[in-house]
Amino acid sequence: MVTTTAHTKERIFDLLSTIVDPEIPVVTIAEMGMLRDVIVSYHACEVILTPTYTGCPAMGIIEDDILSVLKTNGIENPSVKLVYSPAWTTDWMTDTTKEKLRKFGIAAPTHSSCSNWLKPTDVSVNCPRCNSNHTHIISQFGSTACKALYSCDDCKEPFDYFKCH
Amino acid sequence: MTNQEALYIYLLRLGDNALLNGHRLAEWCSRGPFLEEDLAMTNIALDNIGRAQAFLKYAAAIHGKGKTEDDLAYKRSEREFYNHLITELPIGDFAYTVAKQLIISCFDVLVFTDLSNSKDETIAGIAAKALKESRYHFVHARDWSYRLGKGTEESHRRYQHAIQDLWMYTGELFEMNEVENILLQEGISNNLQEVKSNWINLIMPILQESSIRIPTVDYMQTGSCKGIHTENLGHILSEMQYLQRAYPDAKW
Numbered sequence: 001m002v003t004t005t006a007h008t009k010e011r012i013f014d015l016l017s018t019i020v021d022p023e024i025p026v027v028t029i030a031e032m033g034m035l036r037d038v039i040v041s042y043h044a045c046e047v048i049l050t051p052t053y054t055g056c057p058a059m060g061i062i063e064d065d066i067l068s069v070l071k072t073n074g075i076e077n078p079s080v081k082l083v084y085s086p087a088w089t090t091d092w093m094t095d096t097t098k099e100k101l102r103k104f105g106i107a108a109p110t111h112s113s114c115s116n117w118l119k120p121t122d123v124s125v126n127c128p129r130c131n132s133n134h135t136h137i138i139s140q141f142g143s144t145a146c147k148a149l150y151s152c153d154d155c156k157e158p159f160d161y162f163k164c165h
Numbered sequence: 166m167t168n169q170e171a172l173y174i175y176l177l178r179l180g181d182n183a184l185l186n187g188h189r190l191a192e193w194c195s196r197g198p199f200l201e202e203d204l205a206m207t208n209i210a211l212d213n214i215g216r217a218q219a220f221l222k223y224a225a226a227i228h229g230k231g232k233t234e235d236d237l238a239y240k241r242s243e244r245e246f247y248n249h250l251i252t253e254l255p256i257g258d259f260a261y262t263v264a265k266q267l268i269i270s271c272f273d274v275l276v277f278t279d280l281s282n283s284k285d286e287t288i289a290g291i292a293a294k295a296l297k298e299s300r301y302h303f304v305h306a307r308d309w310s311y312r313l314g315k316g317t318e319e320s321h322r323r324y325q326h327a328i329q330d331l332w333m334y335t336g337e338l339f340e341m342n343e344v345e346n347i348l349l350q351e352g353i354s355n356n357l358q359e360v361k362s363n364w365i366n367l368i369m370p371i372l373q374e375s376s377i378r379i380p381t382v383d384y385m386q387t388g389s390c391k392g393i394h395t396e397n398l399g400h401i402l403s404e405m406q407y408l409q410r411a412y413p414d415a416k417w
Contacts (some may be wrong), residue, residue, distance in 0.1 A: 054294055055187075055215020084219065085290025087281075087297070117300040139201035140305060141208040145215075149201070165297050 007075055012038045012045060015069055022061045023144050026104040029062055033092030036083060044077035045070060050088045052165070053145040090165045102128045107150065107161040125161050127152035137161075171347040172285070173227050174247060175354060178344075178390075179288075180220035181248035183295075184238060185398075186269060187213030188405060192256050205305060206262070219291045239409035243399050244392040251334040253397045257327065260313050260320065264327035266306040271368045272338050272360070273299040279355035288353065290386070307371050314375025321376065328372065328381045336385025338364070346392075388416040 016038070017030045029035045037048035038070075039138035047066050051059050063080045090109040093101075098108035110123045121137050132154035140163075142149040147160040183336055190210035197203025221234035251269065256262045277299055280292035313324040339350070339361040348354035388394065408415060 051215075051294070053212065053215060053298065054219050054291070055211035055213070057211075082219075083290070085286050087290055087293035089297075101174075118304065120301065120304055137235055139205060140202070140301060141205035143204075145208055145211055163301070 007040065009040050012040065015073055016047065018067060019065045019069060022058045024104065026100045027097055031097040033088060045075050047080045047084050049080055050083055052088050056145055058090050090162065101162060105159060107159060109162050109164040125150055127155060128159055129157050130155040166343055168347055168349065168351060169227060171344045173224055175299050175348055176220050176224035176227060176397040178247040180217045180224055181246050182252050182271065183213040183220065184217035185248040185252040187217060188401060189252065196401055198259055209302050214219050216291060216295045223287050239406045243394055243402055246394065246398060247389055247392060249338055250330060250386055250389050252394050253395060253401060255397060258323055260323035261327040263306055263309040263313060264324060264331050266302060267368065268331060268335055269307050270299055271364055274303050275360045284352035296410045310371055310375045314377045325377055332380040333384060333386050334366050337387045337389060340387065340390055342390050353387045
């Protein structure tokens with residue numbers, strides 16, 4: 001019989017690290033920086049998650065995925081707690097994560113935490129396909145809450161840009 | 166009024182503002198002037214609904230008695246809502262929505278800047294998140310303000326009319342009553358009188374740059390801090406709450 005005590009915090013982290021972001025399936029919730037902590041007690045396991053955007057519809061799916069993975073692995077009484085403080089930021093993404101986004105066709109956030117928030121379009125965004133910096137913004141609000149829509153002037157392809165947040 | 170009661174009402178106000186603004190903006194879904202604006206309006210709506218959920222969830226926890234954020238959104242009556250009147254006003258034409266968004270997002274950016282330093286850790290966390298979102302909303306409204314104000318004769322006329330029409334709803338954004346005063350002393354909420362001067366400093370240059378005449382009004386609308394609303398809120402709730410009223414506790 002599998003009991004909760006057989007699972008260390010590290011083991012649970014490893015299990016949860018396989019869960020991908022449903023809207024960007026090339027990166028995991030750990031790589032995105034959303035998976036903050038796991039609190040293991042004798043009869044329960046609480047996962048601390050920080051939402052990327054307050055209204056991100058993927059959060060519900062991610063919570064369900066976490067509970068499903070934990071239950072499948074015999075972990076008793078799993079629960080997910082959303083914690084807003086400290087607020088999630090794109091600064092928590094590693095360079096490896098940004099490279100995965102680029103290969104997936106999404107340009108990664110270019111600078112730290114919106115230092116120039118009054119002029120968010122004053123950034124040089126490179127095309128994730130041809131790496132040209134001749135690009136222009138089409139819309140600050142794109143297919144999901146976290147992305148803006150850009151277009152490349154060289155290869156003529158439209159692409160998503162993960163906004164600084 | 167105890168500190169806990171004040172905190173509950175305050176959280177309802179933060180949550181209701183976002184809920185009503187988000188609900189109104191969602192009316193642009195499939196009706197935007199073009200596809201990118203349709204997406205922008207609905208994205209901003211989504212951010213608002215998300216923060217409404219966060220604030221109302223915390224309000225429900227403070228209230229205790231096992232309520233959820235959905236109970237608070239779908240099972241309160243009109244007089245129990247504390248959103249600013251401006252949030253419940255109809256979306257009007259595109260210029261009217263831009264004017265509403267400029268007024269509201271200038272206010273939101275300033276309020277959430279303060280609240281991200283709130284002594285209440287949960288409010289501070291949600292505010293830090295909401296601030297980043299509101300900055301994008303603000304830039305969106307500001308840039309449209311310039312374009313409409315200095316665009317065609319028609320866009321200018323419509324935008325000027327909207328600002329004129331909405332101005333009397335700006336006074337109550339800065340009202341402070343017992344709730345705000347209790348929480349201000351606790352370091353949980355902020356001083357809305359200070360926000361008022363910052364708001365004027367933020368919005369005036371944008372309106373001037375947009376060639377918009379600053380309205381002068383003798384009378385400011387008020388009432389929402391007592392749960393007294395325009396005729397619009399009842400109509401919104403009858404639609405928003407229909408399912409939970411007709412089929413209580415129905416799950417998606």
